[in-house]
Amino acid sequence: MRPVCVIGLGLIGGSVLRAARAAGRSVWGATASEQDAEAAVADGFAVADTVDDALVRAAGEDAIVVLAVPLPATETVLYKIAERAPHCLLTDVVSVKAPVLALVRRILPHVHYAGGHPMAGVAASGWIAGSATLFERAAWVVTAEPDTELGTWREVARLALDCGAQVVPTTAAEHDAAVAVVSHLPHVLAAVLAATGAEAGPLALSLAAGSFGDGTRVAGTRAELVLAMCEGNREQLLGALDDALGKLGVARGALASTGSLRATVRGGNLGRAELVRHKRGQRVRTKVDLAGPRALEELCLLGRRGGRIIGLDGDLALAELPEDDAR
Amino acid sequence: MRPVCVIGLGLIGGSVLRAARAAGRSVWGATASEQDAEAAVADGFAVADTVDDALVRAAGEDAIVVLAVPLPATETVLYKIAERAPHCLLTDVVSVKAPVLALVRRILPHVHYAGGHPMAGVAASGWIAGSATLFERAAWVVTAEPDTELGTWREVARLALDCGAQVVPTTAAEHDAAVAVVSHLPHVLAAVLAATGAEAGPLALSLAAGSFGDGTRVAGTRAELVLAMCEGNREQLLGALDDALGKLGVARGALASTGSLRATVRGGNLGRAELVRHKRGQRVRTKVDLAGPRALEELCLLGRRGGRIIGLDGDLALAELPEDDAR
Numbered sequence: 313m314r315p316v317c318v319i320g321l322g323l324i325g326g327s328v329l330r331a332a333r334a335a336g337r338s339v340w341g342a343t344a345s346e347q348d349a350e351a352a353v354a355d356g357f358a359v360a361d362t363v364d365d366a367l368v369r370a371a372g373e374d375a376i377v378v379l380a381v382p383l384p385a386t387e388t389v390l391y392k393i394a395e396r397a398p399h400c401l402l403t404d405v406v407s408v409k410a411p412v413l414a415l416v417r418r419i420l421p422h423v424h425y426a427g428g429h430p431m432a433g434v435a436a437s438g439w440i441a442g443s444a445t446l447f448e449r450a451a452w453v454v455t456a457e458p459d460t461e462l463g464t465w466r467e468v469a470r471l472a473l474d475c476g477a478q479v480v481p482t483t484a485a486e487h488d489a490a491v492a493v494v495s496h497l498p499h500v501l502a503a504v505l506a507a508t509g510a511e512a513g514p515l516a517l518s519l520a521a522g523s524f525g526d527g528t529r530v531a532g533t534r535a536e537l538v539l540a541m542c543e544g545n546r547e548q549l550l551g552a553l554d555d556a557l558g559k560l561g562v563a564r565g566a567l568a569s570t571g572s573l574r575a576t577v578r579g580g581n582l583g584r585a586e587l588v589r590h591k592r593g594q595r596v597r598t599k600v601d602l603a604g605p606r607a608l609e610e611l612c613l614l615g616r617r618g619g620r621i622i623g624l625d626g627d628l629a630l631a632e633l634p635e636d637d638a639r
Numbered sequence: 640m641r642p643v644c645v646i647g648l649g650l651i652g653g654s655v656l657r658a659a660r661a662a663g664r665s666v667w668g669a670t671a672s673e674q675d676a677e678a679a680v681a682d683g684f685a686v687a688d689t690v691d692d693a694l695v696r697a698a699g700e701d702a703i704v705v706l707a708v709p710l711p712a713t714e715t716v717l718y719k720i721a722e723r724a725p726h727c728l729l730t731d732v733v734s735v736k737a738p739v740l741a742l743v744r745r746i747l748p749h750v751h752y753a754g755g756h757p758m759a760g761v762a763a764s765g766w767i768a769g770s771a772t773l774f775e776r777a778a779w780v781v782t783a784e785p786d787t788e789l790g791t792w793r794e795v796a797r798l799a800l801d802c803g804a805q806v807v808p809t810t811a812a813e814h815d816a817a818v819a820v821v822s823h824l825p826h827v828l829a830a831v832l833a834a835t836g837a838e839a840g841p842l843a844l845s846l847a848a849g850s851f852g853d854g855t856r857v858a859g860t861r862a863e864l865v866l867a868m869c870e871g872n873r874e875q876l877l878g879a880l881d882d883a884l885g886k887l888g889v890a891r892g893a894l895a896s897t898g899s900l901r902a903t904v905r906g907g908n909l910g911r912a913e914l915v916r917h918k919r920g921q922r923v924r925t926k927v928d929l930a931g932p933r934a935l936e937e938l939c940l941l942g943r944r945g946g947r948i949i950g951l952d953g954d955l956a957l958a959e960l961p962e963d964d965a966r
Contacts, residue, residue, distance in 0.1 A: 491843075498850035499850060500900065501828050501832055504907070506909075510910035512820040515809060515942055517821070517917040519807065521759075526857060553891045557884070564880045571873055573870055579833070581833075591847075618844060620845065634841060
């Protein structure tokens with residue numbers, strides 16, 4: 313099994329390091345955070361003194377390099393990789409994919425790269441918040457562009473599976489559009505609701521119960537994390553915000569003119585039922601032949617239909633699809 | 640202790656019947672739902688054959704009448720009360736207060752009335768979903784208008800306390816403005832988010848995690864309940880929707896023009912912190928002298944500051960205020 317070098321040892325990077333070791337891989341890391349470095353060493357992990365040292369070792373042992381720093385720090389680290397380990401397999405775990413892909417193409421045009429995004433919690437942070445089981449059954453996006461090397465994609469998918477995750481294949485653009493709606497938009501709506509509620513004063517907070525508590529929960533997330541996600545996905549989030557503004561305007565208009573919110577509430581009922589069916593409904597098994605001539609397209613089609621890869625068996629990717637979408 | 644006659648034996652009415660009996664009161668009810676009536680009788684409660692029968696008994700025993708039917712059904716029941724029990728104390732548990740107050744003033748201008756709204760869950764419904772402990776430590780609004788009789792207000796507050804709730808005194812208008820923001824707006828935002836997510840397709844639902852799940856939870860509530868709440872509070876909800884549309888538009892504009900969501904996310908952080916402080920922070924004891932000349936104003940001021948009445952001791956209302964608001 314290929315060794316794993318993780319740059320950045322926060323919640324996600326630190327959990328990759330632990331999970332990859334638990335899967336039997338040789339692992340080491342590096343981080344600019346003294347606190348994370350000390351905590352990782354105290355937990356018995358190898359942490360290089362500098363990012364350069366970690367990358368030199370990665371080049372020597374032909375490791376897969378996992379870029380696990382916040383988006384604003386990726387450019388600097390990519391230049392170090394270009395200098396120290398340009399031939400290593402490369403992936404990342406940053407929460408937006410098109411901006412990282414653009415940086416990789418500019419700085420390391422010939423690198424063997426497939427982007428990644430494990431969909432794991434963001435409320436806590438730092439090495440101490442991580443664990444070897446953080447990715448258990450979670451979705452882990454591995455991006456497949458038309459020019460992605462299938463061999464690289466498989467190595468990154470194998471790492472994600474080793475970490476206990478289920479692999480969602482998709483393009484960077486489709487990923488960013490999807491998370492704009494299901495991750496970044498919810499954070500903006502929660503912020504708007506929380507601010508509106510607090511402005512309404514103590515009586516309103518006194519009467520606030522389940523719906524307000526649920527609707528504002530992620531407004532408590534650390535601002536830096538939310539801003540990095542949302543601002544890094546600006547174009548796609550603008551589209552999602554326009555969708556939401558449009559629907560909210562329609563609701564406002566209907567209530568003002570006809571007094572009815574039926575279409576809005578019915579749309580919400582149907583949407584929520586769709587989510588529940590997707591998450592709890594039956595799933596059917598399927599396969600993708602990775603040796604086939606259109607493997608990348610088939611992988612992306614699987615992802616688009618809500619499918620996840622749960623194992624690799626030779627040239628076959630073993631997958632599951634929601635029953636509704638499998639027909 | 641004054642007997643209690645509950646008209647409507649769904650989740651809330653059925654729970655009032657149980658909780659009032661558990662507090663040692665004589666109780667009976669009536670309902671248009673055969674299913675709820677049978678279930679209540681099976682649980683050992685007295686259910687009159689008709690609403691009229693229940694009201695005749697209420698008049699005979701000088702009971703307090705609790706109107707626990709959906710808003711669209713209140714008018715019909717108020718006419719029955721005007722005919723059968725016009726001198727009884729009257730309260731209601733409908734989730735909007737100004738429309739009920741207007742109906743009461745028109746149909747029963749001389750009745751002894753104070754409106755109520757226990758803030759208890761709405762996801763399930765019917766007698767079988769209720770319990771004697773549903774209101775334990777929950778907020779129960781009891782409205783105090785300038786012309787409310789203090790004696791009536793005290794009787795209704797006593798019933799709410801007997802049911803295990805904490806009493807929030809406020810006017811119908813202030814109540815409706817507050818719940819528009821902390822209850823009705825969250826339902827509309829959840830519906831908008833759920834619909835936007837479902838339209839984004841299976842890939843988006845596959846990547847949906849905590850933030851989308853939390854933000855859409857109440858979109859699964861039965862449409863009739865949501866529509867009755869929201870449409871019944873049209874004017875106030877329009878104001879809350881305009882607030883939210885304004886804040887969402889500001890977020891959209893800032894992201895498009897400067898690329899920054901800092902003000903929005905910071906506002907959300909502060910709002911959520913305010914909620915958490917309100918719900919989990921220290922509370923200080925205070926009192927309202929119900930025999931004082933400005934008792935109604937003092938009660939409403941207490942409610943406006945986030946306070947709740949937790950007991951009645953002679954002419955004193957024993958209350959708690961959030962520490963921040965008590966200064």
